[in-house]
Amino acid sequence: MRWFPLARKEFRGIVRYKGTWLFTLLLVYFGYQPSYVGYQGVGSDITIAYIQNFATLLLPLGVLLLSYRSIIKERRSGSLKIPLGLPLTRTDVLLGKIAGRTVGLGASVLVACLALGGYGLVRYGLFSPLRFVAVVLTTLLYVLVLVSIATAISAVTRRAITATVGVFAGLYLPLFAFWRSIVHWVNGMVTGAGANTATGGGVQTFAPGESYFLLLRLAPGNAYTVLTNWTLGVGNAARGYIGVIQQTQFASGMGGSTIVETALQDPPVYLHEAIGLLVLALWAVVPIGLAWLRFTRGDVL
Amino acid sequence: MSDNSIELRGVTKRFDNTVAVDDLSLTVKDDETYGFLGPNGAGKSTTISMLLDYQRPTEGTARVLGQDPQTDGAEVRAKIGNLPDQYSTYNKLSARRHLQFVIDTKGVDDDPERLLERVGLTDVINEPAGTFSQGMKQRLALAMALVGEPELLILDEPFTGLDPHGVRTVRDIVQAERERDTAVFFSSHILGQVELVCDRIGILHNGRLIAEGTLDELRANIDADEDASIEDIFVAYTHDSVRATTEGVR
Numbered sequence: 001m002r003w004f005p006l007a008r009k010e011f012r013g014i015v016r017y018k019g020t021w022l023f024t025l026l027l028v029y030f031g032y033q034p035s036y037v038g039y040q041g042v043g044s045d046i047t048i049a050y051i052q053n054f055a056t057l058l059l060p061l062g063v064l065l066l067s068y069r070s071i072i073k074e075r076r077s078g079s080l081k082i083p084l085g086l087p088l089t090r091t092d093v094l095l096g097k098i099a100g101r102t103v104g105l106g107a108s109v110l111v112a113c114l115a116l117g118g119y120g121l122v123r124y125g126l127f128s129p130l131r132f133v134a135v136v137l138t139t140l141l142y143v144l145v146l147v148s149i150a151t152a153i154s155a156v157t158r159r160a161i162t163a164t165v166g167v168f169a170g171l172y173l174p175l176f177a178f179w180r181s182i183v184h185w186v187n188g189m190v191t192g193a194g195a196n197t198a199t200g201g202g203v204q205t206f207a208p209g210e211s212y213f214l215l216l217r218l219a220p221g222n223a224y225t226v227l228t229n230w231t232l233g234v235g236n237a238a239r240g241y242i243g244v245i246q247q248t249q250f251a252s253g254m255g256g257s258t259i260v261e262t263a264l265q266d267p268p269v270y271l272h273e274a275i276g277l278l279v280l281a282l283w284a285v286v287p288i289g290l291a292w293l294r295f296t297r298g299d300v301l
Numbered sequence: 302m303s304d305n306s307i308e309l310r311g312v313t314k315r316f317d318n319t320v321a322v323d324d325l326s327l328t329v330k331d332d333e334t335y336g337f338l339g340p341n342g343a344g345k346s347t348t349i350s351m352l353l354d355y356q357r358p359t360e361g362t363a364r365v366l367g368q369d370p371q372t373d374g375a376e377v378r379a380k381i382g383n384l385p386d387q388y389s390t391y392n393k394l395s396a397r398r399h400l401q402f403v404i405d406t407k408g409v410d411d412d413p414e415r416l417l418e419r420v421g422l423t424d425v426i427n428e429p430a431g432t433f434s435q436g437m438k439q440r441l442a443l444a445m446a447l448v449g450e451p452e453l454l455i456l457d458e459p460f461t462g463l464d465p466h467g468v469r470t471v472r473d474i475v476q477a478e479r480e481r482d483t484a485v486f487f488s489s490h491i492l493g494q495v496e497l498v499c500d501r502i503g504i505l506h507n508g509r510l511i512a513e514g515t516l517d518e519l520r521a522n523i524d525a526d527e528d529a530s531i532e533d534i535f536v537a538y539t540h541d542s543v544r545a546t547t548e549g550v551r
Binding site for chain 1: 350353402406
């Protein structure tokens with residue numbers, strides 16, 4: 001645990017940064033989305049679902065923004081020479097950075113969860129404490145994943161601009177913002193099935209196969225959504241809980257279901273919700289593992 | 302325990318097409334103060350980077366305190382005090398927190414206040430380093446280098462940005478560490494300071510060690526007067542070398 005003082009320093013830096021707590025406020029603001037449909041579906045657990053609301057787009061954006069410069073910035077300024085000149089291995093430096101940032105940003109996310117929980121408790125009454133804890137823990141794991149990915153990018157880039165472009169164009173946009181569209185497009189290219197496209201013979205129903213479902217939930221954000229939907233008990237799907245409830249309750253004739261149970265007769269094991277944990281674990285380990293290979297070889301400055 | 306603090310054997314460092322350090326062999330004994338001289342861009346900082354494992358040699362081997370910085374870097378650095386060149390302090394952290402961070406990471410129980418006293422920074426101990434002048438930052442970095450009574454002090458351009466008082470402070474500290482039998486390896490292009498504190502001097506030029514020895518030995522080699530200043534010596538050596546290389550190119 002040689003890296004503990006470094007982690008503590010990182011942690012202090014984050015909790016003393018005003019932006020971190022502005023982020024908390026934004027999370028609460030984006031999380032609080034009262035919904036009639038949502039309340040019908042999960043009752044007072046809608047309070048827990050508020051966490052999922054902010055975790056879909058804002059949480060990854062914020063955590064990536066607050067983390068992707070952690071190493072590249074110090075490399076450019078020269079302050080990275082301080083920890084690297086101390087009895088720390090390069091691995092220690094990565095670990096300390098990730099641990100300190102995860103705990104710091106985790107604290108800011110936890111405060112947002114508790115604020116929403118407190119408000120919801122008064123507004124909608126008691127929710128399931130177990131489900132609340134499970135969703136909070138999943139969210140904190142998600143924070144670790146995001147910090148880990150951002151640190152990986154920060155560790156392998158040599159120029160700040162590369163890191164910025166990499167984190168937005170290479171990561172956030174495709175993986176978090178447009179993953180569904182990308183999977184849709186790829187699926188269409190491969191299977192020739194468009195999404196509810198009007199053809200000569202009428203509207204062609206979009207009936208995705210197993211691989212479509214799998215691909216969709218391989219993105220870290222969707223793995224998180226699958227896990228939290230599982231906890232909320234709304235259905236096995238990689239989309240926001242309100243959408244899932246809408247599909248189960250007011251099953252519209254339009255389009256095939258994005259819920260595994262209703263779309264597939266005999267869903268394969270790999271589409272089980274618990275696999276989401278494995279997906280998150282891989283995202284927590286693989287990018288930083290590759291960055292580690294690069295960071296611990298050759299010149300670091 | 303090795304008798305040598307630093308041992309470089311045939312160390313070469315190439316970046317793409319440029320050779321920063323060229324077949325450098327150099328030894329610093331464990332009680333020696335070694336002045337590493339050279340014009341800007343001679344390869345001094347690159348050499349020091351390889352001692353600390355910021356960078357790794359393309360060829361050759363480096364041993365620091367008997368160990369290989371590449372494989373035992375953390376252990377080596379536990380016994381080193383290091384003042385880097387072109388570093389930055391943490392702007393928002395106070396002087397005390399900087400020292401506490403180094404003390405905690407090294408796992409020793411030095412007193413930040415006492416260390417800052419040595420470099421003359423006690424009056425700003427709780428101020429964030431971002432408000433410091435270049436000279437104050439340099440003093441802070443020097444205090445950080447002194448944490449844990451290191452066996453080897455590596456000071457890269459320690460006089461940068463210092464006023465005359467600061468220069469005196471650095472010199473006094475080097476002197477005190479010498480008396481404590483700490484090996485000191487420092488680089489500089491400010492010549493006057495080097496002759497005052499160094500046992501031995503090496504002159505690096507274009508990545509090559511073109512001269513090495515005590516001040517007297519260096520003087521003798523170029524048939525200089527007894528009162529030739531280190532500046533004269535330096536110019537004589539680097540000038541010859543410059544001429545040699547340009548003629549070589551032609």
